[in-house]
Amino acid sequence: MEAPIHYHDVIIIGGGLTGLRAAVACSTAGLDVAILSKTHPLRSHSVAAQGGVNAALSNNKSHGEDSWESHAFDTVKGSDYLADQDAVLRLCEEAPRAVLEMEHWGTVFSRDEDGRIAQRPFGGAGFPRTCYAADRTGHNLLHTLYEKALALKVRFCEERFVTSLVRDRERCLGCTALDLSTGDLEGFVSKATLLATGGYGRIYARSTNAHINTGDGAWLALKAGVALKDMEFVQFHPTTLFGTNILITEGARGEGGTLSNGKGERFMARYSAKAMELAPRDIVARSIQTEIDEGRGVGNEFVNLDLTHLGRERISERLPGIREIAMDFAGVDPVTKPIPVQPGQHYSMGGVDVGSDCRTSLPRLFAAGECACVSVHGANRLGGNSLLETLVFGKLAGEEMVSDARGQPATEAGTIDNALISERGRIERIRARESVANQFAIRASLKKMMTDRFGIFRSAEAMLEGVRALEGLKASAESVGVEDGDRAFNQALVSLLELQGMLTVAESVALASIWREESRGSHFRKDHPKRDDERFLVHSLATLEGADLRLGTKKVRLGRFPVEERRY
Amino acid sequence: MILTVRRYGNKGSRYERFEVRSTPGMTVLDALFQARDEQDDSLAFRYSCRGAVCGSCAMLINGVPRLACKTQVSSLLAKEPGPKLARFLKDDSAVMYDGSKEVMVEPLPNMPVLKDLIVDMTEFFSKYQRLNPWLMPREPEPSREYPMSVAAVRELEKFTDCILCGACYGACPVNGENAGYIGPAALAKLYRFRIDPRDALGGSRLKKADAPEGWWACRFYANCYHVCPRSVPPNYAIGKARKELRSEKEAGE
Numbered sequence: 096m097e098a099p100i101h102y103h104d105v106i107i108i109g110g111g112l113t114g115l116r117a118a119v120a121c122s123t124a125g126l127d128v129a130i131l132s133k134t135h136p137l138r139s140h141s142v143a144a145q146g147g148v149n150a151a152l153s154n155n156k157s158h159g160e161d162s163w164e165s166h167a168f169d170t171v172k173g174s175d176y177l178a179d180q181d182a183v184l185r186l187c188e189e190a191p192r193a194v195l196e197m198e199h200w201g202t203v204f205s206r207d208e209d210g211r212i213a214q215r216p217f218g219g220a221g222f223p224r225t226c227y228a229a230d231r232t233g234h235n236l237l238h239t240l241y242e243k244a245l246a247l248k249v250r251f252c253e254e255r256f257v258t259s260l261v262r263d264r265e266r267c268l269g270c271t272a273l274d275l276s277t278g279d280l281e282g283f284v285s286k287a288t289l290l291a292t293g294g295y296g297r298i299y300a301r302s303t304n305a306h307i308n309t310g311d312g313a314w315l316a317l318k319a320g321v322a323l324k325d326m327e328f329v330q331f332h333p334t335t336l337f338g339t340n341i342l343i344t345e346g347a348r349g350e351g352g353t354l355s356n357g358k359g360e361r362f363m364a365r366y367s368a369k370a371m372e373l374a375p376r377d378i379v380a381r382s383i384q385t386e387i388d389e390g391r392g393v394g395n396e397f398v399n400l401d402l403t404h405l406g407r408e409r410i411s412e413r414l415p416g417i418r419e420i421a422m423d424f425a426g427v428d429p430v431t432k433p434i435p436v437q438p439g440q441h442y443s444m445g446g447v448d449v450g451s452d453c454r455t456s457l458p459r460l461f462a463a464g465e466c467a468c469v470s471v472h473g474a475n476r477l478g479g480n481s482l483l484e485t486l487v488f489g490k491l492a493g494e495e496m497v498s499d500a501r502g503q504p505a506t507e508a509g510t511i512d513n514a515l516i517s518e519r520g521r522i523e524r525i526r527a528r529e530s531v532a533n534q535f536a537i538r539a540s541l542k543k544m545m546t547d548r549f550g551i552f553r554s555a556e557a558m559l560e561g562v563r564a565l566e567g568l569k570a571s572a573e574s575v576g577v578e579d580g581d582r583a584f585n586q587a588l589v590s591l592l593e594l595q596g597m598l599t600v601a602e603s604v605a606l607a608s609i610w611r612e613e614s615r616g617s618h619f620r621k622d623h624p625k626r627d628d629e630r631f632l633v634h635s636l637a638t639l640e641g642a643d644l645r646l647g648t649k650k651v652r653l654g655r656f657p658v659e660e661r662r663y
Numbered sequence: 664m665i666l667t668v669r670r671y672g673n674k675g676s677r678y679e680r681f682e683v684r685s686t687p688g689m690t691v692l693d694a695l696f697q698a699r700d701e702q703d704d705s706l707a708f709r710y711s712c713r714g715a716v717c718g719s720c721a722m723l724i725n726g727v728p729r730l731a732c733k734t735q736v737s738s739l740l741a742k743e744p745g746p747k748l749a750r751f752l753k754d755d756s757a758v759m760y761d762g763s764k765e766v767m768v769e770p771l772p773n774m775p776v777l778k779d780l781i782v783d784m785t786e787f788f789s790k791y792q793r794l795n796p797w798l799m800p801r802e803p804e805p806s807r808e809y810p811m812s813v814a815a816v817r818e819l820e821k822f823t824d825c826i827l828c829g830a831c832y833g834a835c836p837v838n839g840e841n842a843g844y845i846g847p848a849a850l851a852k853l854y855r856f857r858i859d860p861r862d863a864l865g866g867s868r869l870k871k872a873d874a875p876e877g878w879w880a881c882r883f884y885a886n887c888y889h890v891c892p893r894s895v896p897p898n899y900a901i902g903k904a905r906k907e908l909r910s911e912k913e914a915g916e
Contacts, residue, residue: 425688583672
């Protein structure tokens with residue numbers, strides 16, 4: 096059967112905030128843009144972001160006048176100085192414009208008494224600069240950008256799973272994608288392609304992430320010869336709901352929520368006497384895990400996040416979603432009882448290596464948002480900066496693609512034809528396999544292993560065992576087949592394709608974590624508990640050579656803010 | 664527990680029973696995952712956030728449209744009363760089930776089934792899109808934010824909370840009878856722009872659905888509100904819109 100080949104100026108892989116914002120930029124410039132997403136765009140994980148988006152609007156003057164420079168300083172310090180400072184300056188300088196633009200396009204932000212966008216305090220920030228829409232900020236932003244994209248008649252190719260990027264010697268030419276509804280493999284030819292696929296959180300068992308966050312973009316980039324950067328930096332959110340690990344926003348602490356252990360002690364006083372519950376995430380997560388590990392948790396499993404003193408009215412106004420989540424998923428009403436919380440994987444600081452212009456090392460291939468590593472978050476992201484990154488760098492990636500795609504002749508289909516033949520062969524071979532192992536059991540083992548060995552506290556010994564376990568899992572994944580014989584909505588096939596990527600992405604996290612013999616931001620080595628700027632003030636890079644991952648390094652772009660010890 | 668799933672595919676339609684180990688806090692989505700992971704990898708259903716915010720997993724559970732990720736198996740087996748709904752299914756499920764140990768899962772009604780629990784939402788979304796659901800901001804655009812009162816935000820949030828999961832569309836008796844009806848979710852979205860103080864179109868927004876298959880088709884069964892996982896009240900929006908259109912027409916006569 097002849098596979099259809101689609102031609103567009105720009106192809107965007109991923110329909111979350113970054114992908115939509117980039118599509119809006121391309122479409123506004125008059126380009127023909129298509130979004131490929133493995134779900135409907137509104138099901139993207141951006142929808143789950145709760146607490147807010149940072150911008151130095153200075154609407155809340157309780158701490159004086161804020162400035163974007165001060166936002167940049169907080170971000171660089173929060174990153175444990177691993178962020179590239181030119182990119183951070185751009186992020187923070189653009190922030191007020193990005194937030195106001197979303198407001199002008201329809202996002203319903205929460206307001207202060209003067210009718211301005213309300214701002215709340217967040218961890219690691221010197222000013223209350225987090226703008227929010229109650230605790231549904233991601234949902235509100237995502238719906239607004241989806242609406243904007245509809246108004247611009249952006250083409251959506253929903254339920255398409257991209258199986259490979261297509262390239263020749265010099266550049267990216269497009270991709271191949273499985274139409275989930277039919278099972279047909281299709282070619283997409285473009286003048287510029289953007290990876291905006293989100294993070295790889297689901298390689299962990301305890302994760303706030305949506306089930307769909309399987310690191311697909313990172314895997315596609317690796318296969319296309321593009322490096323992954325800083326993969327060892329995985330953010331563990333301090334407060335995820337015990338049991339399901341659904342996110343309980345930092346906004347809960349921003350509104351005044353407190354943490355206490357099994358003895359009722361407000362333990363943050365021991366770890367960060369000044370910032371207390373609003374220390375950055377890496378510090379609060381480690382503090383909670385230490386309490387639990389040393390037997391001071393509640394039932395050795397969790398600690399309590401107490402909101403009861405805020406009162407029913409404030410909880411209902413500012414944190415209505417948190418109240419629903421606690422009631423629906425833990426049977427606890429935070430108006431009367433504390434919420435049981437434990438740390439869980441939350442965000443992927445590492446990702447596809449790009450410069451501050453979102454360009455990868457492969458011409459015409461771009462990456463932005465959580466799947467990319469610009470890097471604006473360095474070793475630890477501040478709450479409220481990821482939504483901001485999607486807006487600022489989504490727009491920027493879109494504009495860069497516009498300048499590349501304009502005036503380019505259309506790409507020939509020849510290379511895509513060959514790619515379709517080889518991808519179809521690969522998929523048919525997988526389908527033809529006799530299944531001797533259960534892919535879902537392998538996935539579960541991977542997740543548990545990553546949580547146990549590459550979690551909040553790491554050590555060489557445990558990690559080396561983890562790498563050996565990974566090799567075993569990769570080998571068993573080779574003998575997994577698909578029982579489902581259907582072509583339409585063959586989710587078992589898609590899950591298996593996801594799993595192949597997850598295993599290699601996990602391996603990149605593992606290798607970089609073992610290599611980095613220091614503790615910085617989210618990466619804490621029990622065997623190397625100090626930061627070591629002499630050896631490790633540098634980004635890690637992982638590339639695929641044949642079937643093997645190789646590690647290298649890349650310089651950190653320092654600048655305005657001198658590297659200091661990080662205290663809160 | 665037994666998870667009974669209405670399957671649909673190449674071989675036609677059938678009900679299939681899966682024996683599932685129930686665990687504390689297990690949701691219907693968890694049960695579906697367990698059945699798929701351990702027993703039949705061809706069992707198809709949509710999923711993403713598992714936290715009741717993305718809207719992927721609306722389906723008919725024990726006869727009520729709801730999100731699988733938000734519905735606890737234990738509360739179903741304990742026969743905790745669900746919402747009281749006006750009759751909306753053309754034919755009740757042909758299969759009897761024992762609600763004390765069995766959970767019945769079927770695809771969302773009023774949409775064509777593609778495979779098992781996956782339905783075709785094309786029509787649902789295209790009706791919504793036809794209403795131009797995006798802000799047309801008033802001129803001139805301010806250099807800062809458009810000022811908005813806390814009260815205005817509170818009113819808007821009732822409708823911006825919609826996640827377009829389609830549960831209301833599946834529960835609406837009017838959608839069941841009249842395939843042309845725009846449906847509760849899309850109308851609630853349209854009303855959200857009508858009441859947005861930043862919008863330039865004002866009352867003329869409502870004209871987009873001033874048709875027999877728009878605002879006027881609703882019969883106020885309120886199933887939409889009762890099944891909404893975000894407590895959005897489309898019935899309230901429809902009532903307000905009708906009232907506004909009616910008084911405008913009276914004033915014009």
